[in-house]
Amino acid sequence: MTFDDNKLTAARLWVISAGRSGTRLPDGPRNQPYLARALYALIPTPSDDVLRITVDEGWHLYVNPEWLAAASVPDVGRELVHLVWHLLNRHADRARGCGVEPMSAQRWRRAADEAIGEFTDSAGLRPRHIRLVRNDPPVTVEARFTMLTDERPPVESAPDDQSGKGSGLDECGSGADGIVRCHETPRTLDLPQVSRVDGELIRRDVATEFLRTRYGYGIGRSAVVERWAKEIVEPVVPWQQVLGAAVRRAVTVTAAGGDYTYRRPSRRTATVPNVVLPSRQRVIPEFAVVIDTSGSVDERMLGRALAEFDSIVSTLRISERGLLAVSADTVAFTPTRVSRAADIALLGGGGTDMTVGIAAVLEQRPRPQIVIVFTDGYTPWPNQPLAGAILVAVIIGSRRESLPATPDWIIRVECVDEMT
Numbered sequence: 001m002t003f004d005d006n007k008l009t010a011a012r013l014w015v016i017s018a019g020r021s022g023t024r025l026p027d028g029p030r031n032q033p034y035l036a037r038a039l040y041a042l043i044p045t046p047s048d049d050v051l052r053i054t055v056d057e058g059w060h061l062y063v064n065p066e067w068l069a070a071a072s073v074p075d076v077g078r079e080l081v082h083l084v085w086h087l088l089n090r091h092a093d094r095a096r097g098c099g100v101e102p103m104s105a106q107r108w109r110r111a112a113d114e115a116i117g118e119f120t121d122s123a124g125l126r127p128r129h130i131r132l133v134r135n136d137p138p139v140t141v142e143a144r145f146t147m148l149t150d151e152r153p154p155v156e157s158a159p160d161d162q163s164g165k166g167s168g169l170d171e172c173g174s175g176a177d178g179i180v181r182c183h184e185t186p187r188t189l190d191l192p193q194v195s196r197v198d199g200e201l202i203r204r205d206v207a208t209e210f211l212r213t214r215y216g217y218g219i220g221r222s223a224v225v226e227r228w229a230k231e232i233v234e235p236v237v238p239w240q241q242v243l244g245a246a247v248r249r250a251v252t253v254t255a256a257g258g259d260y261t262y263r264r265p266s267r268r269t270a271t272v273p274n275v276v277l278p279s280r281q282r283v284i285p286e287f288a289v290v291i292d293t294s295g296s297v298d299e300r301m302l303g304r305a306l307a308e309f310d311s312i313v314s315t316l317r318i319s320e321r322g323l324l325a326v327s328a329d330t331v332a333f334t335p336t337r338v339s340r341a342a343d344i345a346l347l348g349g350g351g352t353d354m355t356v357g358i359a360a361v362l363e364q365r366p367r368p369q370i371v372i373v374f375t376d377g378y379t380p381w382p383n384q385p386l387a388g389a390i391l392v393a394v395i396i397g398s399r400r401e402s403l404p405a406t407p408d409w410i411i412r413v414e415c416v417d418e419m420t
């Protein structure tokens with residue numbers, strides 16, 4: 001059985017090419033060239049086992065020839081884009097990660113289709129049979145999957161199932177839910193397919209191309225696609241990891257100031273003759289914590305940041321000595337010693353000036369070597385690096401783009417409640 005390959009080619013071109021400039025006809029070309037690499041990677045195969053068109057994880061495209069003959073070029077284009085987004089979003093892998101099985105596959109596909117709706121709707125690329133359910137802020141497929149409830153699979157009721165082919169499992173294929181269909185090409189066979197590695201390269205190319213050319217599109221600049229592309233090209237490390245790395249880096253830099261001591265090695269370790277090996281003395285620097293208590297700081301995120309910080313310092317074994325801590329808005333309250341940052345009394349609540357809090361802890365003896373400031377960042381900073389102390393600024397906010405800048409010499413940690 002063969003099919004009209006020209007129509008698939010026309011549909012790909014319809015998606016990627018620009019129409020006459022300045023016009024946007026309802027069914028005119030969609031001007032989404034960044035999808036070209038993915039669209040041309042699909043490997044079409046005619047199949048009577050599907051109702052319309054489906055994909056598997058090897059990027060095989062199963063096309064019902066009768067459906068293809070009857071469908072319009074824009075309709076085919078929309079289906080192709082929908083399926084490609086299942087692959088670009090690794091929906092099959094993620095379904096397995098959620099333990100999706102045949103019973104819950106329909107719910108997963110609904111969640112995935114809704115999520116793809118947000119990718120494709122602004123460019124007029126959502127197939128007509130896919131519902132658009134917007135969530136603001138956008139939520140992951142996994143979250144949608146949890147929120148939806150299982151429905152009984154429509155065994156006889158759905159009009160599409162009249163042919164008897166609709167088992168409820170063939171709407172988008174295993175590329176959408178990870179559940180392999182009987183008619184699909186086994187990945188183990190030595191047949192043309194897009195490997196996992198190639199799939200990753202395609203994903204990266206599409207993301208890079210989108211970001212490179214995003215301002216050139218006339219149609220439907222999508223914030224959802226932009227977020228997706230940025231996460232692939234510039235993956236965001238969770239702030240908890242960044243905070244841990246910043247604290248450890250500050251400790252290492254402080255400790256590196258000539259703190260390797262040379263002692264006579266013990267007999268057990270003297271395995272290299274005539275060489276005195278350095279043995280590292282563990283040096284715990286003096287920590288101070290300054291907390292911004294001005295009204296503009298998100299208390300919930302501040303609580304999370306302090307708890308995370310406490311768990312980091314607990315691994316440094318400084319609990320006997322404790323932390324020097326002060327809360328500050330435009331006045332610094334008296335620095336106190338606490339065993340956990342989360343125990344600090346949050347006083348104040350007015351405007352913001354962290355320089356007074358920093359000055360207050362630097363007057364204490366022993367003088368802190370590492371000063372960690374938890375703030376929303378809307379504060380003046382000292383004009384120059386602190387003498388003999390490292391300053392770490394933990395900037396707490398809701399959106400990364402809107403966090404205020406900090407001077408270059410400050411170690412900066414952005415603590416943002418992000419969707420992962």
Ligand SMILES: [Zn+2]
Pocket residue numbers: 082086109112113171172176
């Ligand atoms: Zn789908």
